Amino acid sequence: MKTSRTGSESETPAVALRRRAEGIARGKTFRIPENMESLSVEAARQMLHELRVHQIKLEMQNEELRRAQEELNAARARYFDLYDLAPVGYFTLSEKGLILEANLTAATLLGVARGALVKQPIFRFLLPEDQDIYYRHRTQFFETHLASSGQAGEPQACELRLVKMDGTAFWGHLAATAAQDADGAPVCRVVLSDITDHKRAKAELQQTLESLRKAVGTTIQVMVSAVETRDPYTAGHQVRSANLARTMADEMGLPQEKIDGIRVAGSIHDIGKLSIPAEILSKPTKLSEIEFSLIKEHARQGYEILRNVESPWPLAEMVYQHHERMDGSGYPRGLKGEEILIEARILAVSDVVESMASHRPYRAGLGINAALEEIEKNRGTLYDEAVADACLRLFREKGYRFAETRSILGPINRV
Incomplete structure (x- = not known):
């Protein structure tokens, strides 16, 4: 109860x-x-x-x-x-692009009284060169809104230039969300942010990066020339190895940033030879055990030269590892498998192929076929399988050939 x-x-x-x-x-x-x-x-x-x-x-x-x-x-x-006093502008647009309402910040950004904004077409405040961007986004926005049965969905954003009443232009970021008015008609809620300072800073940063890349390219060319002056018999070896490594990385689908780093590292991978006596580098007979041990030091010496160089890529480590092998039999540290950077695994294959195919002071060139047989035979043992496969495809299926160029200054400037 x-x-x-x-x-x-x-x-x-x-x-x-x-x-x-x-x-x-x-x-x-x-x-x-x-x-x-x-x-x-x-x-x-x-x-x-x-x-x-x-x-x-x-x-x-x-x-x-x-x-x-x-x-x-x-x-x-x-x-x-x-x-009204939000740090960003808010306004509502009709399907035809008329401003139905706006907050004070939006009016301030556009340099006009808020009352004067209402019923004005938004395109009046768009830079003529950017109006096509607006129309394209508006059409896509309302088509998406209709297709989603009026659901708000994710905001759609675009960046374009707007013009104030006094004629000055500024960069705006517009984020639009679908809604409906009191009668059920589709409208667009827009958040407007002034990103002029951000755009300016981004452009200045891009200009600085471009200058830095050009400086890096010039420095690398000097390094390449210094190595090849000391070791004329390997003239062009670094450049040809770098171009092959870059093409292999592209064939493997690596990101462009990694491809650029591989290209740069490949162009200076033998910079450590600057520390080796010239008479050993150009000796026309077989090297003694001691002489070969000195040659093997070039990977470590290259690391020492590059380790304090500021770069977007791990250049010093790539150079340090380019003689390592997948089974741990390489030098100087005996790294194996995933301990070796993918960039260094690519450089290892390109270095071997170019070295075997070209002439050396102590032997004639063995030819590209012998070099490819070496890679195929030791695929998965000494050399990374995916890297080896990319190399073999390039030469046997896609007609890759070594170029005769000895300069990389132009291409590196565009890295």
Whole structure:
């Protein structure tokens, strides 16, 4: 059996209000009007009580309405701060591109009074060269909105240049969200941000990077020339190895940033030979064990030369590892498998292929077929399988050939 709730728990707001009013009325004393002689004293008293209770209820309701109005005014003030004084512009566009409403920030960004914005076509504030961008995005936006049955979906963004009333232009980022007006017609809610400073900083950064890349290219060409002056018999070896390594990396689908790094590292992978006596580098007979051990030091010496060079790529480590082998039999550290950078694995194959195919002081060139057989035979053992496969495809299926060039200054400047 259910227990009944107490009066305070079951009272409706109206009942509670009357109870409060009656409590106040009981504490008041009222005079009975003289023209109410036909009523009994008790009846008149009851009628006056009811009127007084009703009056008090109205006064209490008015007080609650007053408080509600104050809260509403405070909420409107907060909305004004959040909407009108937001750090970004807000406006609503019709399907035809008319501005239906806008906040103060949007009006300030466009240099016009907010009232003057309403019913204006947005294209009036777009740089003529960028209006096609706007039309393209607007068409796509509303087509997507219709296809999604009116659902808001993810905001769609674009960047274009807008023109203020005084004729000055600025870069704007527009993020649009689909909505509907009171009649159910599709509209576009747009958030507008001024990104002029961001665009300017980005352009300056790009210009700085371009200058840096040109400087890196010039420096690398000097390094290449220095190595080849010391070791004329390997003239062009680094350049040809670098071009093959770059093409292999592209064949493997590596990101452009890695491809650029491989190209640069390949162009200076033998820079450590600057520390080796020239008579050993150009010796026409077979090297002794001691001489060969000195030659093997060039990878470590190259690392020492490059390790403090600021670069977007791990050039020093790539040069350090280009004689390592997948099974750990390489030098100087005996790295194996995934311990070796993918860039160094690519350089290892390109270095072997170019070296075997070309002439050396102590032997004639063995030819490209012998070089490819070496790679195929040791695929997966000494050389990375994917790298070896890319190399074999390039020569056997895609007609790759070594170029005769000895200069990389131009290409590196465009890295």
